[in-house]
Amino acid sequence: MSGYMGKILDVDLSRNSYKILDLDMDMAKRFIGGRGLGAYLLWERLPAHADPLDKDAPLMFLLGPISGLLPGGAQLCTFFKSPETGVTLCHSIVGSHFGVELKSAGFDGIIITGKAEKPVYLKIFDHDISFEDASHLWGKSTFNTEKILKKELNNHRVKMLSIGIAGENGVRFAGIQHDYYHSAARGGSGCLMGSKNLKAIVVKGSKGFDVAEPEEFYKVYNKIFEMLKRARTEERRGYYLVRWGSSAGSMWHSDVSELDVKNYREAHWEDIDKISGFEFERKSKVKNRGCYLCPFSCMQLGVIRDGKHAGRTATPDFDSTSTIGAGCLVTDHDGLIYLNSLGDELGIDNISLGNVTSFTMECYERGIITKDDLGGIDLTWGNVEAMEALWNLIVQRKGIGEILSLGVKKAAETFGKGAEHFAMHCKGLEFGAYATQAKHERGLQFAVGDRGGCHHYGLTIKEQNHRVMADSLLVCTWHRHFITPDIYMDALNAATGFNFAHSDWDLLAERFLILARAYNLREGIRPLKDDILPLRVHNDPLTSGPQKGAVYPIEKFKKDRENWYKIRVTNLINRFKN
Amino acid sequence: MDEGKGYRLSGRNMEEKIIKGFIDVNWKLCTGCRLCEQACSLYHEGKIWPEASRIFILQFDPGPIEIPILCHQCSDHPCIEACPVKPEKAISINKKTGAVVIEQDKCLGIKCGRCAKACHHETAIRFHPETNKAINCDLCDGLPECAWICPSGALSFLPGQTFDGSHYAKRPEKIASDLAYQLFPANKLETDKRRDV
Missing domain, CATH: 1.10.569.10 (Aldehyde Ferredoxin Oxidoreductase Protein, subunit A, domain 2)
Incomplete structure (x- = not known):
């Protein structure tokens, strides 16, 4: 097993039990990890139209084949059906050190289902997994939870995810915090975690990571490091x-x-x-x-x-x-x-x-x-x-x-x-901090994004593909400005032994994006009815600044959106033809 | 550790001139990225293995702040004194690099653990996650990889032995509380409490 650790931890909080599943390598090759794998697993595991806060709704923490292995590969992908939008799937990415620690404990992901009777935290020390009482942590802030747990476990190297008071109380846009200031928050991951009475996940690993072709891999590694x-x-x-x-x-x-x-x-x-x-x-x-x-x-x-x-x-x-x-x-x-x-x-x-x-x-x-x-x-x-x-x-x-x-x-x-x-x-998810009256591509991104008004979907086709691939390989999306897709594909091949061509980058990206869109369709999202923007974008022109008077006219928006559908569908048809 | 077992990301090889010296730590600059752990484990273990790294990062409050911990090659060598292995101790000084090295074959492992307890730093010697033998920084046989890779300048290789490395070797809690005192001058609440550590 190279790149991947080959195991997924499947936890059922209702029964306080867990299974360690083998990672299906065919599945891994098709969906890679993170956002790609998450969409697939969510489709498989959660019946259509299920309540996002259903006790059997899965909350997944997923890694990718090169996460933890190279600069930028620190990310962890949380994947779930969004309690905030109620219909769409949602991923939320957090960096820092939880991902690598989870990998070093020997897992490519955690899938959490069920609901604990009373507050618990999950302790993962390599393959030694336990459900610990968290009554004393309930009501504590995320910072205090980290402090208390680190003290209790007397370990300055454990890494943890925790929820705060917002998640406990079921605020729909509550997030999960890691390492004090890193958040996987969009779409309400913390709300779902709180609904499961799961206060925190603590992880500590001690395994090393194997790669399929070390010589090749560390060459790519060095290249990435030097570029950054x-x-x-x-x-x-x-x-x-x-x-x-x-x-x-x-x-x-x-x-x-x-x-x-x-x-x-x-x-x-x-x-x-x-x-x-x-x-x-x-x-x-x-x-x-x-x-x-x-x-x-x-x-x-x-x-x-x-x-x-x-x-x-x-x-x-x-x-x-x-x-x-x-x-x-x-x-x-x-x-x-x-x-x-x-x-x-x-x-x-x-x-x-x-x-x-x-x-x-x-x-x-x-x-x-x-x-x-x-x-x-x-x-x-x-x-x-x-x-x-x-x-x-x-x-x-x-x-x-x-x-x-x-x-x-x-x-x-x-x-x-x-x-x-x-x-x-x-679609129920608030805008990600960009006004779109003057920058129309940002408006289009909010409208067509699979998790709702998300600023991480990508402005152009190329960027969208890059972002979904980065979130699936679990590398930092900021690094897209410095590292090209080809380098990541080389790293993926060298780490796992897969034989992807450089051109497979777009194929994989389109697969993940279409899967996400298909999931949303299954849940009742309809493109023309739901891929829309609030009226302010179309009707309230800017009153100051260099772009004074700018607005995103609804006709232009509809045209842009149609154009985007056309490009995506044409790409898809061409895939099938070839 | 046998030369050639792992990868030198720096691409350097042992033909380079070895100068005795030690690794300087500027705790203020450490970002906690752990590239050092990774370069270290690549050289010593041949793969990325943070837990088997000879240098490692501990995290402390308030802040949080990260403190890199490694062997500072103190001249009085309490670890060597503590080693019970006879007739020849498992820990010795490498003549070429001046580094304290632990011979894995001779080491009694975590059950003994006397060297780790004797350490001025209290944490610089740790135990290999698989073999449970004591491991510490051997300066990568004279060309330290961590100092080469550290992007923030927190670690650098200081050639020559101007002063005794033991000046660095304080308890991590102490280093962290001093650093917090310096970095967060207004943080009365937390740092004052921790000054006594």
Whole structure:
């Protein structure tokens, strides 16, 4: 067995039992791992139209053949049917060290079904697996859960995934946290994990990794390492990732008018400098932290140096600070860093949470909801204290938090009074921090993405293929700017002994994408009815910035969408012909 | 460890001139990426095997911060003194590199474990996950791979033996708490508590 470890851990929490399954290599060759394998397993294991929070709904943590083996291969893919959208499949990727530790314990994935009677955590020390009582951890934040478990196990090398209070209480967009600041959060993985009464998964492995053709593999390895190392200083994206992390991206997204500002009403913000990566470097940055084997180490660890929250550490990146920052017009840097860290601590998807918050702010501004509805919170734009108070309601699911914890789609349906117009989601998943009035390709991406309003689907056909392949091989999608598909295919072949041609990259990618689309079709998603954008994108032109007046007209959107279907279908037909 | 068993990602070979020295650790710069573990295990084991690496990263709060741990080649060698193997001890100094090396055939393994307990660092000697024999940093026979691969500059090879490596060799908890004190000056809550460690 090379590349893969050859085992999948199949856990049934209802019976407190587990099986160690052999990885079917034919299946592995067809679906590789991560997002590809996940779509297949979800199709097989969950009956059509099942409730995403059904106790037998699987929550999968999947690896790929080259994850843990080369720089960038630190990712872990969580795969499940999304409790937030209720219909679509969902994957959520988390980096750092859990993936490699799981691989080193000898597994290519964990499939969790069932529901534990009382809170448990799963302990995986190589093939020694146990279900441990987690009553003392229930109600604890993700940070405290990590601290307590590390202390209890007296091990500074264990890696864990945990959920916070949001996941325990069933907030639909709750996430799973790993290593304090890394999240697999989109689509509600934490909600599903919480519904299973599973507080955490702790893993520690001691196995080494074999590859099929070591000489060849380490040659490719070295090439990738050298390319990334060079990119640290010589490539624009590499340099800024190392120095400021992705949160600096909010500045250039604002410059080209594609940043979520004020609940996607605007796309350019003159105050962006107050909260962006540059400001973070000046005020808070302490050091870089990185995922396993990555020479970039783009996670920027910082600390709030004074004020109410002095001493609190945080690791802001673009995704986790954009919708809660510019999206809610927060200009207080330390406040934003605090909120960012608080979101991680509560175990919640900061992207969706920011959307929900800015949506609620707009509802409040427009008088759709009142101060009384909000339990006395004066939820004005940029009010950090009010945001924190609202978040507490959301994670506790109290008062208006009960409605908001279901996401903007359901909240807009409940509020009515035209709130749907600016409920920024697609298929129930909130937008991923990009305003689309001026950048139409970003709008199209949100509309056609398989997990909903997801900014990781890819802007072009090529990027979509690259992203789905990266998420299946489980390598970092950021590295797509530096490493070409051919190199990854060489690494895949050398690691596993498969004989894929370079051109199989697109074949595999299309297979995974069509499978995901087929799954959504099976669950009732209809392209023309559901691949749509909220009305704000079509009807609310930008009022400031270089792209003032820009809008994504609905006719153009429909044409773009049709064009996209055509390209995808033509590609598919050509595949069958050949 | 036999030369040629593993892969040198650096591509260097033993024809290069070996200079005695040791690996310098700048804890502040460590990102916790563990490329060092991987380069180490590739050289010593011939495959990626983080758990069999001679250098390893521990994670501490607050922060979290990562601390690389490895043998600093102290001159008083408490590990050698502690080794009970007779007549010739299992741990010795390699004349060429100056590194402390453990002969795997002679080592009694984890059941003995006296060298690990004697270590000033308390953690620099660990046990191989498969053979359970003591393993430590042997400077990759003079050309350390971890120092070569470290992209952040946390590890570097310091030629010459200017001072005693034992100055590095503090308990990891102590290193972590000092580092946290330095990095998070406002973090009164956590660091003050930990200063006493």
